[in-house]
Amino acid sequence: AQSVAQPEDQVNVAEGNPLTVKCTYSVSGNPYLFWYVQYPNRGLQFLLKYITGDNLVKGSYGFEAEFNKSQTSFHLKKPSALVSDSALYFCAVRDRGYQKVTFGIGTKLQVIP
Amino acid sequence: GAGVSQTPSNKVTEKGKYVELRCDPISGHTALYWYRQSLGQGPEFLIYFQGTGAADDSGLPNDRFFAVRPEGSVSTLKIQRTERGDSAVYLCASSPYGLAGGENTGELFFGEGSRLTVL
Numbered sequence: 001a002q003s004v005a006q007p008e009d010q011v012n013v014a015e016g017n018p019l020t021v022k023c024t025y026s027v028s029g030n031p032y033l034f035w036y037v038q039y040p041n042r043g044l045q046f047l048l049k050y051i052t053g054d055n056l057v058k059g060s061y062g063f064e065a066e067f068n069k070s071q072t073s074f075h076l077k078k079p080s081a082l083v084s085d086s087a088l089y090f091c092a093v094r095d096r097g098y099q100k101v102t103f104g105i106g107t108k109l110q111v112i113p
Numbered sequence: 114g115a116g117v118s119q120t121p122s123n124k125v126t127e128k129g130k131y132v133e134l135r136c137d138p139i140s141g142h143t144a145l146y147w148y149r150q151s152l153g154q155g156p157e158f159l160i161y162f163q164g165t166g167a168a169d170d171s172g173l174p175n176d177r178f179f180a181v182r183p184e185g186s187v188s189t190l191k192i193q194r195t196e197r198g199d200s201a202v203y204l205c206a207s208s209p210y211g212l213a214g215g216e217n218t219g220e221l222f223f224g225e226g227s228r229l230t231v232l
Contacts, residue, residue, distance in 0.1 A: 042225060090156070103148075
């Protein structure tokens with residue numbers, strides 16, 4: 001079985017400060033890992049993915065995420081937060097060899113002007 | 114447009130009625146997923162199609178739920194004898210990569226969802 005944990009319901013950060021949204025995962029094999037963003041009344045949008053190779057992956061809108069195999073984590077980061085980054089962020093995992101993608105419950109990011 | 118299209122965007126029905134939700138994926142995408150998202154929750158996997166066949170339907174909650182994709186493109190999620198607990202946003206996503214274990218795994222492209230309310 002595969003699962004994702006997002007331990008924070010909400011993260012508040014001041015505009016211009018760095019942000020981190022946490023994610024840990026559990027899979028029986030090797031993972032594919034994803035981050036998605038959901039703006040109010042909109043569908044989920046892909047941000048970035050880790051497949052293989054460099055542990056630090058870069059994605060859309062200046063976001064990046066670091067894969068840490070020993071800690072089974074894939075935290076989302078951005079060096080300088082914007083008010084427009086305020087949204088709901090979902091971490092997702094897929095075990096290689098399977099097609100099912102499992103999502104976390106989401107973390108609400110609030111960037112304060 | 115070029116994105117995933119879902120209809121209807123909103124559906125209000127009465128308990129016990131039958132409902133169909135339609136998904137039109139991005140042209141050429143072989144993989145299609147259905148998810149259900151309740152308020153304050155993440156997307157919950159329902160079913161995955163590779164082409165015309167349901168490769169994984171382990172997320173369908175019971176036999177009132179059924180989905181088809183007869184020509185490998187448009188998919189319909191069918192819910193019989195709806196219950197109030199079925200109220201949620203039903204999300205469809207497609208992906209161009211559908212080979213199990215392949216290294217070229219791609220992201221999911223989501224539609225904006227069909228909001229189902231069962232009174």
